[in-house]
Amino acid sequence: MKIKLLLTIILIHLISLANAQLSIADSVAFKNKMQWFADAKLGIFIHEGIYAVNGIDESWSFYNKKISYQDYMKQLKGFTLKKYDPKYWADLIAQSGARYAVVTTKHHDGVTMYDSKVDSLNIVKSTPARQDLIAPLFDALRKRNIKVGAYFSLLDWSNKNYTGFTKDSSRYKLADDYGRWHQFRTFFQSQIVEIGQKFKPDLWWFDGDWEHSAEEWEASKVRDLILKGNQNAIINGRLQGYGDYQTPEQNFPVSRPSFAWWELCMTINNNWGYHPDDMQWKSPYEVITIFTDVVANGGNLLLDIGPRADGTIPDEDVYVLKELGAWNQKNGEAIFNTVAGIPQGHFYGPTTLTKDGGILYLFLQGDISGNVTLKGLLNNIKDVTVLGSGTNLNYKIVGKISWSKVPGLVYIEVPKGVQDKYVTVLKVRLDGPIKLYNGKGGL
Ligand code: GLC
Numbered sequence: 001m002k003i004k005l006l007l008t009i010i011l012i013h014l015i016s017l018a019n020a021q022l023s024i025a026d027s028v029a030f031k032n033k034m035q036w037f038a039d040a041k042l043g044i045f046i047h048e049g050i051y052a053v054n055g056i057d058e059s060w061s062f063y064n065k066k067i068s069y070q071d072y073m074k075q076l077k078g079f080t081l082k083k084y085d086p087k088y089w090a091d092l093i094a095q096s097g098a099r100y101a102v103v104t105t106k107h108h109d110g111v112t113m114y115d116s117k118v119d120s121l122n123i124v125k126s127t128p129a130r131q132d133l134i135a136p137l138f139d140a141l142r143k144r145n146i147k148v149g150a151y152f153s154l155l156d157w158s159n160k161n162y163t164g165f166t167k168d169s170s171r172y173k174l175a176d177d178y179g180r181w182h183q184f185r186t187f188f189q190s191q192i193v194e195i196g197q198k199f200k201p202d203l204w205w206f207d208g209d210w211e212h213s214a215e216e217w218e219a220s221k222v223r224d225l226i227l228k229g230n231q232n233a234i235i236n237g238r239l240q241g242y243g244d245y246q247t248p249e250q251n252f253p254v255s256r257p258s259f260a261w262w263e264l265c266m267t268i269n270n271n272w273g274y275h276p277d278d279m280q281w282k283s284p285y286e287v288i289t290i291f292t293d294v295v296a297n298g299g300n301l302l303l304d305i306g307p308r309a310d311g312t313i314p315d316e317d318v319y320v321l322k323e324l325g326a327w328n329q330k331n332g333e334a335i336f337n338t339v340a341g342i343p344q345g346h347f348y349g350p351t352t353l354t355k356d357g358g359i360l361y362l363f364l365q366g367d368i369s370g371n372v373t374l375k376g377l378l379n380n381i382k383d384v385t386v387l388g389s390g391t392n393l394n395y396k397i398v399g400k401i402s403w404s405k406v407p408g409l410v411y412i413e414v415p416k417g418v419q420d421k422y423v424t425v426l427k428v429r430l431d432g433p434i435k436l437y438n439g440k441g442g443l
Pocket of ligand 1: 047058060207208265272
């Protein structure tokens, strides 16, 4: 009897050990899958759709009744892509320094940007463009070593079997007609399979999950469908809990988010799609300061552009992407393949670290000169230089008492004339992996 009990206990232990190891293996595999994303730091988001014809809010304009559905759909006739040059788009994205791009395959209006076999509401069959937007773009991006992502709206306000339509008129309640909902679900899931097979995205960017629950979308099944086609695909967080990373939309975090992986998605003016009456363009300085802040806090920036219906890209978008690219050319060492910087309080500004912790990068926003301070650094410094020019900077250790464990303050002298026109980066080479002190002092 006793032996039986002992054997059962041993068996239970063995099983839980095996399970623990399985989940460790899983998390190692998961980390590996996420690595390119963690290193990428910058993605370009592209909202292209028929809403660009009139230059109105993407899909929301008819949902919010700013325009009738009928008039909204008339834009199909004006969607030409006449000057669409995917190689130019890909060149521009590469020039910005981005390592991935995400493009709308289907927005909330249900119009697909490729030839969907399950719905003729697509730009190949229903617009004068008569061409697929996605395949040539993905091809051009991949040739430039840029990962590709598919934006896909789960909700589809055009589909006759979808529950919602406009803000105050819905088609039906799911509970009243489960069969109809099931038809919609079969439909959107078949589009996901279609996109997976046709374009093999490295990343899936879902949107619109808020209208239904995980059970109603069958979010777990959707995730499985994707991973069955490509086990390395990364999925954003808008899949009712079944995604891989968080997307704090247009939200500039004040403190470091606690998520392991996150991405701030942000427009360059205040709209996702082409919107000629929106002149609220962010300047390159604003975009670069936001970008460095995001990276310093362990996130990526997914920066959006809204091309016109003929496929051209507004000059303001181009300008920001090019300036950002030039800045990345000079300072990218402090951005790409780095990790989040030191905790707030040690330095008044964003910082990043090399993966081995041996180099600390300090970002100086604006036209800063004079002495900047670093607190609680236990390491010895090898040298401090300015990225780009390589200028060596003087620094002074202040208040280091020989018998105390409290490190001195580091004052780095930043002379006039070494500044970048947007954000200056100081490279602090340390004698080993960074060690910080934030104790209470004393002996
Ligand atoms: C929102 C909007 C949508 C936009 C998206 C991008 O969820 O519904 O129009 O495409 O954000 O993040």
